Amino acid sequence: ETGVTQSPTHLIKTRGQQVTLRCSSQSGHNTVSWYQQALGQGPQFIFQYYREEENGRGNFPPRFSGLQFPNYSSELNVNALELDDSALYLCASSKQGQQYFGPGTRLTVT
Amino acid sequence: KNEVEQSPQNLTAQEGEFITINCSYSVGISALHWLQQHPGGGIVSLFMLSSGKKKHGRLIATINIQEKHSSLHITASHPRDSAVYICAVEAGGTSYGKLTFGQGTILTVHP
Numbered sequence: 001e002t003g004v005t006q007s008p009t010h011l012i013k014t015r016g017q018q019v020t021l022r023c024s025s026q027s028g029h030n031t032v033s034w035y036q037q038a039l040g041q042g043p044q045f046i047f048q049y050y051r052e053e054e055n056g057r058g059n060f061p062p063r064f065s066g067l068q069f070p071n072y073s074s075e076l077n078v079n080a081l082e083l084d085d086s087a088l089y090l091c092a093s094s095k096q097g098q099q100y101f102g103p104g105t106r107l108t109v110t
Numbered sequence: 111k112n113e114v115e116q117s118p119q120n121l122t123a124q125e126g127e128f129i130t131i132n133c134s135y136s137v138g139i140s141a142l143h144w145l146q147q148h149p150g151g152g153i154v155s156l157f158m159l160s161s162g163k164k165k166h167g168r169l170i171a172t173i174n175i176q177e178k179h180s181s182l183h184i185t186a187s188h189p190r191d192s193a194v195y196i197c198a199v200e201a202g203g204t205s206y207g208k209l210t211f212g213q214g215t216i217l218t219v220h221p
Contacts, residue, residue: 002154031207037151042114042196042211056208088151094207097141097158097200104151 004093006102013081013109021076021105025093029100031055032074034066037088037104049074081109113137116197116212123219129184131215133197136178140200143209144171144182147194156182156195187219 003026013019025032031050035043045058049068063079072093078085088104114135123129133142144156157164157171159180164171168187173180184191194216198209 033207033209035209035211042198042213043153043209045208045210048208050207058208090151090153092153092207092209097207099143099145099155099158099207099209101145101153101155104153106151 002100002102004091004100004102006089006091006105008105009103010106011108013107015081015083015109017081018077018079019081019107021078021089021091021107022073023076023091023093023102024073025091025102026095026100027072029072029093029095031094032068032072033092033094034074034076035090035092036060036085037090039087043090046076078107083109085109112213113210114197114199114212116195116215118215119213120216121218123187123217125188125219125221127187127219129187129191129217129219131182131195131197131217133180133182133212134178135180135197135199135210137199137201137210139175139178140206142173142180143198143200144180145196145198147196147214149193153196184217189219189221192218 033048034046037043047057068074092101159173170183194214196214197212
């Protein structure tokens, strides 16, 4: 158990729709990172939030956006979904360098 | 060329065998992580290394900063070790907590 939860577990959306994925991390974990993992690939860094501010972004377009809240929860929003957005989305919180991953949300775009 | 390369990509072993997974990286790092991912997606952190060697149970991780290389060893492998093992590096500074991942090594241990 990492103490990091994600919801929903699975999600099916249609191309062009918008989706919000949620992550809840442990108390005191001020940093949360989001990753996209396509089938058969390693995860790719989307962005990181630290104390509710974006703190770095990977090579993802602006239609990927996020929020972090004071209660250590965060959101990943994706607008105008494309078929290639189908993937496992992982969040990870950090404390003292140690990474704690959530179980992931599997998004399928049809 | 990826910043983090793992080998082998697939590994099959018999129960009890000694296993080694290798990771090479091309950037300066502050830490290297070894992670385990089971079917279904959940990722568990096994080790975080910045130098030397760490051991936890049957798992041993080593890193050579000068050679930009790390290895994960599993002694007396068991079918429950079957999983994907992923190496990830953290560049440090403003990149704290931002991981760059290898493509993973799929390990299958047969009884």
